[in-house]
Amino acid sequence: MSIQREELLDELRRVSKIAGRSPTEQDMLTHGKFAYSTYFRYFDSWSQAKSIAGVGDTGDKKMSDGKLLRELKRIDILVDGSPTRREVDRLGEYPSSTYKYRFGSWNEALREAGLPLNQHSSGGGQYEYGPEWDNRRQRVLERDGHQCRVCERTSAVLDNSLHVHHIRPLKEFEQDDGTTELKSANRMENLVTLCPSCHRTYEGKHREYRADEFVRLIRESGSY
Numbered sequence: 001m002s003i004q005r006e007e008l009l010d011e012l013r014r015v016s017k018i019a020g021r022s023p024t025e026q027d028m029l030t031h032g033k034f035a036y037s038t039y040f041r042y043f044d045s046w047s048q049a050k051s052i053a054g055v056g057d058t059g060d061k062k063m064s065d066g067k068l069l070r071e072l073k074r075i076d077i078l079v080d081g082s083p084t085r086r087e088v089d090r091l092g093e094y095p096s097s098t099y100k101y102r103f104g105s106w107n108e109a110l111r112e113a114g115l116p117l118n119q120h121s122s123g124g125g126q127y128e129y130g131p132e133w134d135n136r137r138q139r140v141l142e143r144d145g146h147q148c149r150v151c152e153r154t155s156a157v158l159d160n161s162l163h164v165h166h167i168r169p170l171k172e173f174e175q176d177d178g179t180t181e182l183k184s185a186n187r188m189e190n191l192v193t194l195c196p197s198c199h200r201t202y203e204g205k206h207r208e209y210r211a212d213e214f215v216r217l218i219r220e221s222g223s224y
């Protein structure tokens with residue numbers, strides 16, 4: 001017997017009434033005729049099925065962070081690697097946009113859930129900046145004369161501990177699959193050489209500015 005989509009939707013509405021909420025996987029197990037997994041064979045996603053049935057989640061704001069993170073860990077068990085936004089949209093109780101909204105970014109939600117980020121590392125955290133990072137970093141240091149652009153302390157004085165700072169932070173270049181759009185993130189004008197102390201002070205500041213303007217703004221304010 002082939003199941004009709006309409007039948008699946010009716011069942012969602014019925015279970016929703018019994019459970020008194022937007023049905024969860026557990027609700028389907030307890031009260032439903034069909035398994036939760038049946039739904040994403042017939043619909044693009046579980047949340048899409050619920051929304052077509054008119055029993056989707058609406059009260060996102062009421063959801064606790066803990067509940068969202070537990071759900072993320074549940075999906076983590078079902079998939080290969082950490083869940084991507086697409087996987088959460090397909091399998092999850094809540095749309096991936098809820099996570100992005102709540103935690104600021106997809107990777108931030110994964111971090112909060114204690115799950116590894118989806119950039120398969122080939123050599124530690126550096127890979128987060130991309131395979132071209134070493135070259136790009138050198139070009140920025142050369143452009144900036146191997147000194148902090150704000151306080152002008154040099155690499156010699158600082159014992160080589162200059163940082164190359166992303167003015168607009170990497171996490172703002174995150175794409176739907178949780179990877180980072182590195183080409184834009186690592187463009188020269190988004191990078192500036194800073195000493196560790198200036199880096200701490202100006203992290204996340206003036207993020208809409210290009211390197212030259214970023215430096216000018218800080219130097220003119222005389223706050224360094």
Ligand SMILES: [Zn+2]
Nearest residue numbers: 148151195198
């Ligand atoms: Zn400095």
